[in-house]
Amino acid sequence: MSDFGIKISQPGYDVKTAAKERLVFSSQYDTFKLFKSGSGSQAVPASVGTTSGKAIVTIAHDLSYTPAFICFTSTPYSADDQMSPYAYKGVGSLHNIAKYYVDTSNLYIILYNAINSIKTFYYRYHIYYNELA
Amino acid sequence: MSDFGIKITKPGYDTKTAAIKDQVFNSEYNSLKIWMTGNVSISVSEWDGLGGGGVGSSSVAHNLAYEPFFLTYFKLSNSGKLWLQDSLDDDLLFNIFVASNSYVDTTNLVMSITTNGNARAAWTAYCYYIILIDKAYE
Numbered sequence: 001m002s003d004f005g006i007k008i009s010q011p012g013y014d015v016k017t018a019a020k021e022r023l024v025f026s027s028q029y030d031t032f033k034l035f036k037s038g039s040g041s042q043a044v045p046a047s048v049g050t051t052s053g054k055a056i057v058t059i060a061h062d063l064s065y066t067p068a069f070i071c072f073t074s075t076p077y078s079a080d081d082q083m084s085p086y087a088y089k090g091v092g093s094l095h096n097i098a099k100y101y102v103d104t105s106n107l108y109i110i111l112y113n114a115i116n117s118i119k120t121f122y123y124r125y126h127i128y129y130n131e132l133a
Numbered sequence: 134m135s136d137f138g139i140k141i142t143k144p145g146y147d148t149k150t151a152a153i154k155d156q157v158f159n160s161e162y163n164s165l166k167i168w169m170t171g172n173v174s175i176s177v178s179e180w181d182g183l184g185g186g187g188v189g190s191s192s193v194a195h196n197l198a199y200e201p202f203f204l205t206y207f208k209l210s211n212s213g214k215l216w217l218q219d220s221l222d223d224d225l226l227f228n229i230f231v232a233s234n235s236y237v238d239t240t241n242l243v244m245s246i247t248t249n250g251n252a253r254a255a256w257t258a259y260c261y262y263i264i265l266i267d268k269a270y271e
Contacts, residue, residue: 008139008160020168020266021199024160029266030167066215068204068263099220102206103213132206132215132261133172 039124044113053113076119190245
């Protein structure tokens with residue numbers, strides 16, 4: 001017999017009949033398992049002409065595979081602006097603010113400053129054990 | 134009696150007193166549940182230099198009948214770098230502008246590449262996706 005596990009339903013829903021989207025948890029479905037979180041700040045050089053200043057933050061994960069991740073960064077315009085997991089990216093080099101990628105060793109946060117003075121960016125990241133495969 | 138459930142704390146915390154942020158799991162609060170994971174290839178058409186081409190998309194049916202929360206990561210051919218959605222690097226990509234985008238509807242997750250720049254032969258990108266059971270919005 002293989003039909004066993006744990007299900008927990010949201011308040012007001014019968015765990016025996018609730019739709020899967022009304023469950024708080026079900027052992028039938030994988031979840032995100034947090035490997036590493038962190039935050040920091042990074043000074044990004046001023047832009048020169050039509051070229052943004054650029055800085056790269058490298059965070060080692062040593063998982064030996066490409067893990068799922070989410071990042072948040074501020075913008076050069078306001079330290080209070082925390083962008084969504086999705087980076088702002090327009091057409092043209094001066095419109096990039098942040099880009100993120102992962103390989104089998106590190107998470108990279110690439111920050112761009114389109115303002116002609118040095119700016120400090122604030123970032124936060126979450127790396128999960130879940131493999132992108 | 135309705136005060137029951139499951140709590141699991143991080144190492145070093147007492148499960149009877151730990152704050153929610155120090156709990157690994159608490160049955161009082163919803164957790165994100167993964168429905169599907171995988172990857173697709175995206176064939177990007179040849180840029181014709183006249184405003185056409187340079188685009189491609191792929192879809193994955195999720196069969197949830199509502200719009201689910203999702204995450205997508207894009208990869209160029211022969212690269213080991215996976216870029217978070219909207220974040221695909223254009224510094225290394227043929228010196229052209231490139232945008233990677235994704236959206237869901239009640240049937241599919243749609244992943245696309247759009248370019249705008251120098252003439253370029255057709256090429257392939259890949260998208261790795263995680264579709265969650267949890268709704269993008271109620």
